[in-house]
Amino acid sequence: MIHREGSATIFITLAVLFVLNFAIQYFIPQPEWISQAVLFISTVFLVIILQFFRNPPRNTQKNDAHIIAPADGKVVVIEEVEEPEFFKGKRLQVSIFMSPFNVHVNRNPVSGTVKYFKYHPGKYLVAWHPKSSTENERTTTVIEHKSGKQVLFRQIAGALAKRICWYVEQGQQVQQGGEMGFIKFGSRVDVYLPLDAKVQVTLNQKVSGGETVLAGW
Numbered sequence: 001m002i003h004r005e006g007s008a009t010i011f012i013t014l015a016v017l018f019v020l021n022f023a024i025q026y027f028i029p030q031p032e033w034i035s036q037a038v039l040f041i042s043t044v045f046l047v048i049i050l051q052f053f054r055n056p057p058r059n060t061q062k063n064d065a066h067i068i069a070p071a072d073g074k075v076v077v078i079e080e081v082e083e084p085e086f087f088k089g090k091r092l093q094v095s096i097f098m099s100p101f102n103v104h105v106n107r108n109p110v111s112g113t114v115k116y117f118k119y120h121p122g123k124y125l126v127a128w129h130p131k132s133s134t135e136n137e138r139t140t141t142v143i144e145h146k147s148g149k150q151v152l153f154r155q156i157a158g159a160l161a162k163r164i165c166w167y168v169e170q171g172q173q174v175q176q177g178g179e180m181g182f183i184k185f186g187s188r189v190d191v192y193l194p195l196d197a198k199v200q201v202t203l204n205q206k207v208s209g210g211e212t213v214l215a216g217w
Contacts, residue, residue: 003105005165005182006053013049017042030068034162055105060177064145065110067197067215068176070153071189071208073098078203083192086116086142086152094199094214095188096207097188106181106208108174109142109191110151116142117170122157139166139181143174149217152192155183177210193217 002010021042024035047131060068077095098104122137137157144150157166166181168174183189197215201207207214 001055001057002050003053003055003182005184006049009184010049010053013046015047051192052100052104056103058107058177058208060107060210062111062176063213064111064147065216066176066213067151067191067193067217068107069096069141069201069209069212069214070107070180070191071096071098071209072102072104073189073207075201075203075207076188077190077203078199078201080195081192083152085118085140087150087192090195091152092195092197092199092215094191094193094201096189096191098183098189103209104183104187105179105209106155106183106189108168108176108178108180109153109214110143111174111176112143112145114168114170114172114174115144115150116139116140116152117166117168119164119166137164139164141166141168141180147217149194154190155181156188156190157183158187177188191204 019038024030024038043160073096075094076097077093079093080090081093083089083091118140120138139155139190140152142152159166162186174180191214193215194217197217199215200213
C-alpha cells in the first residue's frame with residue numbers, strides 16, 4: 001500500500017522518467033547500452049521512491065499501560081533531559097532516527113486528548129545533530145492519557161526531510177497507533193515520557209511504529 005502523501009511525488013517522478021527515457025529512445029541517438037543503462041537506473045530510482053512511501057498495515061495491540069513507538073527506525077537516545085517547551089522540567093527522552101529506507105508514517109503513542117500542538121519552522125540540520133530537536137523544522141504534540149499522564153513527541157525534519165505533515169489538532173481525541181503524520185525523506189522523532197516510565201527498549205534497537213512498546217507506566 002502506498003501512502004497518500006506520495007501521490008504527487010510518484011506522479012511527477014513517473015512523468016519525468018517517462019519523458020527522459022522516451023527522448024533517449026527515440027530522439028537522442030545513443031548506443032543501445034546507454035539507453036538500457038538509463039532505463040535500469042530509472043527503474044531503480046522509481047522503486048526507491050515507491051518503497052519510501054510504502055504504508056504497510058500495522059497491528060497495534062492497544063494497551064493503556066503501554067507507550068508505543070510513534071515511528072519506525074533505530075533508537076538513538078535514551079536519557080533524562082530538560083524539556084523546555086511544554087513541561088519545562090525533567091523528562092525521559094527516547095529518540096528514534098528514521099533513515100530514508102524506513103516507513104515514514106508517524107503514529108500516536110497513546111490514546112487520549114491532544115492537549116497541545118505547535119508547528120515550528122526552522123533549520124534543516126542532520127537529524128542526529130544535538131540541536132536538531134530545538135532548531136530544526138518540527139512539530140510538538142502532547143497527548144493526555146485518560147489517567148492524566150501526558151506524553152510529548154516531536155516530528156523533526158532532517159537535512160533531506162523538508163516537509164512535515166500532520167493530521168492532529170489541539171482538542172482532538174486520538175487512538176493509540178492511529179496515523180498522526182508523515183515526514184518525507186529521513187528524519188527523527190523524539191518522545192518525552194514521565195520520569196517514572198519504565199523504558200522497554202535499548203539503544204540501537206530497531207523499532208516498528210504502532211507495534212513496538214517503547215515504555216510502560
